[in-house]
Amino acid sequence: MDQEKQRRLRALPAVHEVISRLEYDAEFSPFLTNERQLPRLTQCVRQVLQKARENVNRKFMDSFDEFESSLWSGLKSQLLQELERPRTSLRQVINATGVVLHTNCGRALLAPEVARSVAEQAARYSNLELNIETGERGSRYVHVEALLCHLTGAEAAMVVNNNAAAVLLMMNTFAQGKEVIVSRGELVEVGGSFRIPEVLKAGGAKLVEVGTTNKTWLRDYEAAIGTETALFLKVHTSNYRVEGFTHFVSGAELVELGEKRGLPVMEDLGSGSFFDGISLGFPMEPTIQQIVKAGLSLVTFSGDKLLGGPQAGIIVGKRPFIERLRTNQLTRALRVDKLTLAALEGTLRLYEDGGIEDIPVWRMLSLPLETLKLAASQLVAALQQNPSLVVELKEDVSQVGGGAWPTVDLPTWVCAIRPKQGSVTELEKFLRLGSVAILTRIHKDWVLIDVRTLLSGDVEDIIRRLAEWVSKPSDVAFG
Numbered sequence: 001m002d003q004e005k006q007r008r009l010r011a012l013p014a015v016h017e018v019i020s021r022l023e024y025d026a027e028f029s030p031f032l033t034n035e036r037q038l039p040r041l042t043q044c045v046r047q048v049l050q051k052a053r054e055n056v057n058r059k060f061m062d063s064f065d066e067f068e069s070s071l072w073s074g075l076k077s078q079l080l081q082e083l084e085r086p087r088t089s090l091r092q093v094i095n096a097t098g099v100v101l102h103t104n105c106g107r108a109l110l111a112p113e114v115a116r117s118v119a120e121q122a123a124r125y126s127n128l129e130l131n132i133e134t135g136e137r138g139s140r141y142v143h144v145e146a147l148l149c150h151l152t153g154a155e156a157a158m159v160v161n162n163n164a165a166a167v168l169l170m171m172n173t174f175a176q177g178k179e180v181i182v183s184r185g186e187l188v189e190v191g192g193s194f195r196i197p198e199v200l201k202a203g204g205a206k207l208v209e210v211g212t213t214n215k216t217w218l219r220d221y222e223a224a225i226g227t228e229t230a231l232f233l234k235v236h237t238s239n240y241r242v243e244g245f246t247h248f249v250s251g252a253e254l255v256e257l258g259e260k261r262g263l264p265v266m267e268d269l270g271s272g273s274f275f276d277g278i279s280l281g282f283p284m285e286p287t288i289q290q291i292v293k294a295g296l297s298l299v300t301f302s303g304d305k306l307l308g309g310p311q312a313g314i315i316v317g318k319r320p321f322i323e324r325l326r327t328n329q330l331t332r333a334l335r336v337d338k339l340t341l342a343a344l345e346g347t348l349r350l351y352e353d354g355g356i357e358d359i360p361v362w363r364m365l366s367l368p369l370e371t372l373k374l375a376a377s378q379l380v381a382a383l384q385q386n387p388s389l390v391v392e393l394k395e396d397v398s399q400v401g402g403g404a405w406p407t408v409d410l411p412t413w414v415c416a417i418r419p420k421q422g423s424v425t426e427l428e429k430f431l432r433l434g435s436v437a438i439l440t441r442i443h444k445d446w447v448l449i450d451v452r453t454l455l456s457g458d459v460e461d462i463i464r465r466l467a468e469w470v471s472k473p474s475d476v477a478f479g
Ligand SMILES: *Cc1c(COP(=O)(O)O)cnc(C)c1O
Pocket: 162, 163, 164, 165, 188, 190, 194, 235, 236, 237, 238, 239, 268, 269, 270, 271, 301, 302, 303, 312, 313, 402, 403
C-alpha cells in the first residue's frame, strides 16, 4: 500500500511542469494572457496538487494505470474549476432549502430594482446628509422617515444598524440606571446570542421580571412599578410560541396602565410585518401598523426579516421619544450607511406603490402550490435524464425562517434525489462544494431541492452541477 502511495505521489507533476504544459492549452489562455494573473494561477495549481496529494492518502478505487491515464485531465478540470471559482470570500449560493429568511444565507433578498439602485448609489456621490434646497447639512434619516411614518402611521421614525442595536439604544436612552418591567414569558433568546436580559444589561437597565412563563396579568405589571421604573417593555416571542394555558397583556392594555402611571411602553417586535399573513393562511399576527396604533411610545423591528429589506433596525413611535434617541451619542456608533438607506428607501417605496409580489420575501411566501409543483416537476423531469440519480417528486414543507411564524409549515413540492452510487451526505456535499454552492436539505435518505427559494438561473446551475456527478471517479481521485 505504502509503495503504491509513493508511486502515485511521484507521478504527480511539479507546479512549474503543470504551468508550462498549460501554456499550450487553449482552455487556459484566458488565465495566462497577462503577467498579473500568473501568481493566482500558480496558487491554484499548488492547491489542486495539494488536494491530489491528500487524496493519494485515501483508499484507491482504481489501478495505477487508470490513475495515471486520468491524472492530467483530472488535474485540468480541477484547476479550471478552481480558476472559475469566485475569488471573493462572500459569494453567491443557491438556496434550495426552502427556508425563505435563511439567516446563514443573508436573510431577506432585495427586489432586483432595489438592488440596482443600491449599486448606483454605491458608486456615486449623493445627498446623504445634504439638504439640496438650502445647500446646508441635512440628516441621513430624512430619506426614509416620511415613508416609514406613512406606512406605519407613526409620528416619527429612525433607523440603526440592526434590531439588536435598536433595542440597545432604546434601553440605553430611556432606562440607563433604571428598571424595565418585562413579562417572564417574553425573555427571548434569538439565534446568534441576542438575549433580552443581556441586552438590557448592556444598555445599563435593570430587568424586573413579572408574571410566569405562561401567564402574565396587568396586575403583575402594576405591582412591579416602583420609584426606579423607567418603562414597560414588550418583546415578540419570535422563534417560539407559548401555547395552551396562557395569558399575556396586550400593548394597548399596557399603554392604558402606562398613561395612568406616567410610564412609556416600548416593544421589540422582532420581525414585524406590514401584512398580517391571514390571506396566506398564517396564524394571526398583529401588523406593525396595528401595534403603532395601540399607542406605544416606541416600536422596533428588523429591516431584513419579514419586511424584506436590508439589515437594519427600524424604530418608529412618538416624536419626543425619537428625538431623544437621536441625541444619544450611541446613535452615531449604531448608524446606518448610505447603502442600507438606499435599500430601505427602495423597499419601502415598493410597499407604498404596490402589492406584496414586488417584495421577494413575500413573493416566495405566497407562491401558489400549483406553481411550486410545476417548477418541481420540471426539475424532476430534467434530472431523470441523469442515469446516476434516482429522482422523485415529493410533497414537503418550507419554512419562513428568521424567527418569524416558527410553527408554520408552508406546504411545498420538492425534487428529491438520491445517488445510485454513493451516499446522500456525499451528494449533499458535492452540491455544496461546486463552483456555485448549492444548499440543500437531507431528509429520510433523500437530498431535497425545494423550488420555493430558487431564483432564475438556479435550476440550470443545479442541472449542470448534477450532470458532473457522473464523472465521480475523477472526483474520488481529486476532489
Ligand atoms: C430577530 C430579533 C432581534 C434581532 O434583530 P436583528 O435585526 O437580527 O438584530 C431582536 N428581537 C427579536 C424579538 C427578534 O426576533
